Amino acid sequence: MFASDFEKGATMNETGGEAPANVSTTAGRIFKIIRDHGPLNGTDIVRRTGLAKSTVSAYLERLLAVGLLRDEIPSAGKRRRLKVAESAGYVVGVAMGQSHLNVALCDLEAEIIDSVGESVDLVKDPPEKILGLVIAFARELEKRAGLGPSALFGVGIGLPSPVDYSEGFPVSPPVMPGWDRFPVASFLAREFTCPVFVDNDVNVMALAERDKGAAAGVADRKGSFILVKTGTGIGAGLVIDGEIYRGAKGAAGDIGHIGIDGDSTPCRCGNTGCLEAVAGGRALAALAEAAARSGRSAFLAGELASGAAMSPAIIARGAASGDEECLRLLISSGACVGEVLAKLVNFFNPTLIVVSGGLTRLGDRFIASIRESIYRRSTPLATADLIVKESALLEKGGTMGAAILVLDEVFSHRNVSKLMRRFDDQSG
């Protein structure tokens, strides 16, 4: 099987991929169950689907024949189990931050095979330049892995901006105006001959946590969770019943610009008192510099004198070494994030909040401070079963999540079922 067996015309994101009612999507459903829960044997699938044993066997044979599944290396005495043929093709996952670009080559289980990264400046550099880098890095990764021209099933990108998912471009990015409505998906599709999918970076990270990280068990039982990324920017991704919820304009989860009542700190977005402006990485760095200059923190003063630029990482080191001012800064940032989350917990009643991003490295005290604020201000019922925990993936989440975005689309029920029908037509 080649990636080109899948539809290549789809250069823009395809949404709402429900099959027409008269088309069977059974092949796609079986493949998805194996993607999510494999390796499995035929009996497992009969149990999970309620399909007849003969039907399941027939579909499994076809999925094996077409190359999407493979036999798990069987241990002695065990029954034959099938899993995704993870090396039957590849996807490229791209994580674009305001200051860093990461490009990864992943297999069909979204495991990272190889990756390249570089510092960039999304605010200053034009989209053409950055996307040129993405193309160059992807080509380098293909070359290093010795891939042929049809090996890529798709390219996925997470951008630090609201995204029009069906059109594949950023919309009204508050801090990188040069990217507004730049056609990222179609620009890249001119170079790659596979589908390109573009989404918000935090949505993409939430997909990675759902399948490979802190929320893996929750999404399995159709739970809903919030991923919060606290870095230079602060944002959230919502997963509802296992799917990303994007909202009317792709703006859902944009919590960085929620106002902290009574705060008038100016934000880069033009408003005042935004969570990001009060508790984000840039705000913390500025507060750290002030603390260094005023002498409130000997640790920070020493760092500044040695020429270091103030950053959340330095504050974390200071807090770990017992510097009280650093500890105060990280607790106060966590408390602000927690105050906003407390409101959202009352409204949305999630089972899980996963905290990710650069500020998470501030350590346990940061998460503890978030948790404390939530528990103090949410209703007892809304927090009864709530878990607040750290991301299990951190920086890997961006590229893995972008790979999962591609795999979810390319291996939708409809696409897998279409591929099977084409295979049936060809083989007689």
Add this chain to the structure above:
Amino acid sequence: MFASDFEKGATMNETGGEAPANVSTTAGRIFKIIRDHGPLNGTDIVRRTGLAKSTVSAYLERLLAVGLLRDEIPSAGKRRRLKVAESAGYVVGVAMGQSHLNVALCDLEAEIIDSVGESVDLVKDPPEKILGLVIAFARELEKRAGLGPSALFGVGIGLPSPVDYSEGFPVSPPVMPGWDRFPVASFLAREFTCPVFVDNDVNVMALAERDKGAAAGVADRKGSFILVKTGTGIGAGLVIDGEIYRGAKGAAGDIGHIGIDGDSTPCRCGNTGCLEAVAGGRALAALAEAAARSGRSAFLAGELASGAAMSPAIIARGAASGDEECLRLLISSGACVGEVLAKLVNFFNPTLIVVSGGLTRLGDRFIASIRESIYRRSTPLATADLIVKESALLEKGGTMGAAILVLDEVFSHRNVSKLMRRFDDQSG
């Protein structure tokens, strides 16, 4: 057809009614399309489902034969169109407020045929007494309509409390502790011989707006909206892709206890600064009384002198008559509600917010004040297509919504398809 053809064993709420994969739910899907969009003819249904014309015809004949559909009275020259046989059965919808109980008899299109209401005190009166009233009212309505013993398809109830939907009881109601975990569904199921479904009152009102009210068009295109009820309590119902989103513990939408930062007004829930305590009907009445006594409002002073209890309705009258203090009170309440909603709009990016409940009667200025707060503090993208409007149903929404709750469950894809199979077995 009798209501008893549907499963009577289901006295508690059934959730997650997805059919096993090997069972066709085509009959249920066709019936749902006619429920949502009827009257329709066969061609309309072929277009909407992609099913073969012969398949659609066969199912329509069976749905007609079993009595769930009927011919629309045809106008001359028009093709035969089918609609729900709205008088093939009945449901009872119950709206329970903190101070008022409404019970309505509805047809299978959730239209109210007859209703009874009475003042109650949910905080003081024990559940057995109030639910006894519900039973008596339902029996009275059945009698007035001359219904037989098998006419009821189900009973639906909206309660002013978080609800464990699958168990059918209220959970941790902040203001009516005597109801905590009282088995409302099973208590009523002992009396009625049809299924009983219990949900939060605002969720139920959201269903009514979805099908019959301000959100009818939005839900149709799979949109998501928030219904906000502003009365003595303040709460919200979330509809996502046309379905009620209840959250992990049934607490989703509990916005009345979201904290207003920096406000220390004590709330009945034990916390301070809750939206409800600052901007709810009780808070407004207290502020109105203070304004009357201090002489800041001649209008309110006059009302108080004439023995009237201060209420949102009186404030609305005062504002309409030009009393500045009354106008100030309603604008300030709307601004508080809007400040909380602004945060939720950034997080959830809905297409529509519908405002309902007693305070809505404060008039256009109240909604305008909510809208203004949202637009001032949400991101431009999140409000780009946002509509904020008044409920189209107001008090009727509670009972109609409770009826729709029952109809959605009783006429789920699975149940309708099961009924059709039983019918086929009997007739074939």
